[in-house]
Amino acid sequence: MINALLGGMLIGIAVSIMLLFNGRVTGISGIVSGSLQPKMGDIGWRTLFIAGLVSGGFLLQFTIPSAFVQNSNALTGDYIFAGLMVGFGTVLGNGCTSGHGVCGISRLSIRSILATITFIAFGILSVIVFKTLRGSL
């Protein structure tokens, strides 16, 4: 739980740096989907943010390899289904865990609070359905 709090605080610092210097919300689904239709003057910061995430991932491979141990009964088809839903849903709903969950709730945005309650509720439901169909996660 200490690690979760510390990791969360680092994320809070990261999104605060983005707001202080660039004046932007760190909403990962929005940053990624916006880079799919590049606009002049708007693509650089998006690409570099994603490059930062990827570099952080590679850094973690060497420092905390245990962070990538995955434990799941989900099959390849499940990851395709989940990926399509996450991609489509986050663009339709204007945000994900970072944009609505962290940045939006910190701003006390009503839209983000409702979005977060909704995706957590449907996430819980999804886990129940998965467990019912497959016996375990």
Add this chain to the structure above:
Amino acid sequence: MKNAVSFIVGLIFAIGLGISGMTQVHVVRGFLDIFGSWNPALMGVMIGAIGVHSLFYYNIKKKSSPLLDTKFHLPTRKDIDKKLLIGSAVFGIGWGWAGICPGPGIVAATSGNMNILIFVASMLTGMGIYKLIEKKL
């Protein structure tokens, strides 16, 4: 300069996700599995991130502009529409099904895990599908 800030924000964000366990599908699904063996880590991350960012947010917003831009680019909408709620529900279903949202997906894909790579490719496809049919919705 803005691009360099974005890169650093992405890097710190990724490390925060790795430290907190959010790059692991069973930790994320463990939070959503409230009727099973519940794992509160994701709640710890949200408390840490929102706690830090909400403190900074109100101080940063007192400034007339961010340090590297002429104005803040923050969401201003306050209306609750169907797209927000349906999109968040669709996202939640995908999130619970695999235990991955956009940020952790991109970071964990660096491990070369085939299922996570397939998830990210499907997520980008889902975003692309939305962009293609957006005007019809």
